[in-house]
Amino acid sequence: MAATQLTASPVTVSARSLASLRASSAKFSSFGTLKPGTLRQSHFRPLVVRAASVVAPKYTSIKPLGDRVLVKIKEAEEKTMGGILLPSTAQSKPQGGEVVAVGEGRTIGKNKIDITVPTGAQIIYSKYAGTEVEFNDVKHLILKEDDIVGLLETDDIKDLKPLNDRVFIKVAEAEEKTAGGLLLTETTKEKPSIGTVIAVGPGSLDEEGKLQPLPISNGSTVLYSKYAGNDFKGKDGSNYIALRASDVMAILS
Numbered sequence: 001m002a003a004t005q006l007t008a009s010p011v012t013v014s015a016r017s018l019a020s021l022r023a024s025s026a027k028f029s030s031f032g033t034l035k036p037g038t039l040r041q042s043h044f045r046p047l048v049v050r051a052a053s054v055v056a057p058k059y060t061s062i063k064p065l066g067d068r069v070l071v072k073i074k075e076a077e078e079k080t081m082g083g084i085l086l087p088s089t090a091q092s093k094p095q096g097g098e099v100v101a102v103g104e105g106r107t108i109g110k111n112k113i114d115i116t117v118p119t120g121a122q123i124i125y126s127k128y129a130g131t132e133v134e135f136n137d138v139k140h141l142i143l144k145e146d147d148i149v150g151l152l153e154t155d156d157i158k159d160l161k162p163l164n165d166r167v168f169i170k171v172a173e174a175e176e177k178t179a180g181g182l183l184l185t186e187t188t189k190e191k192p193s194i195g196t197v198i199a200v201g202p203g204s205l206d207e208e209g210k211l212q213p214l215p216i217s218n219g220s221t222v223l224y225s226k227y228a229g230n231d232f233k234g235k236d237g238s239n240y241i242a243l244r245a246s247d248v249m250a251i252l253s
Contacts, residue, residue: 052132052139062135063101064142069117070101071125071141073132095230096124096152097141111209115145117163124149124160124242127230149230149242150201157232157240158198165204167216167248169195169224171239193226194252195241204245214245223250 055062064070074096099121105114117123130143150162162168172194197220203213216222229243 052134055133055135057136059135061101062133062140062142064103066103067106067113067115067145068103068142069099069115069145069148070133071097071123071130071143072100073097073139073141095127095149096122098122100140102145108205108209109207113205113209117145117148117151122152124152124157124230124232150199156235158234158236158238160199160232160240160242162199162201162242164201165214165245166201166242167197167214167222167245168199168242169222169240170198171195171241194221194223196221198240200245216245216248216251221252222248223252224248 062070099117099119102115102117102119105112107113125141125143126147126149129147130141133140133142146164148163149166150160150168152160158170160168197216197218200214200216200218203211206212224241224243225247228247229241232240232242234240
């Protein structure tokens, strides 16, 4: 995404104000008194704001290249399920949208691999993937097909259809008590890294472009890497996670 550099505008300071500033010494409780010359320019980082690249109105279409797709980003939720209005700072970043254009695909070995996601499909994508583009006053995202987590054919995340080597898991409930019987509060409950597989993707492509099915099946109870994947909450309040099969560490039985 494009980066916009912010610089401070010149400020007019009177002689009286300047003398007052020189007479004052900056004090911080954790650092003590700052002496002249102790702060250098290298101590300060420039303020950088990430913004979407704006496409000028004279351009009427965007055609993704290779294995990229153009996605119209879903609007952020402005209210909770209970109808409470959320401020912009509390609105979660959308992870879904509609595919509006696709590239021509890619070549692996001697095989031409077409993009399997059709235009018009509702998708879920990785949280930090792609480049934001503002086109016709609407925010879009250009990302690689591999960054698409899955297809969403209903408005409930539990019906997610994972793509490629992704695995979709219903997260096990957090333990309510310790081994000694002490009741745990919400803040002390450890995030589970165990769950039940409810859907798997078709598999990954090898070096020749051939599809290799995943060694994980629906209904398996698995142990997965704690900080991997994308977390979701279903309408029924259950927690789900979509991650790559390589982030599944073991099958439990």
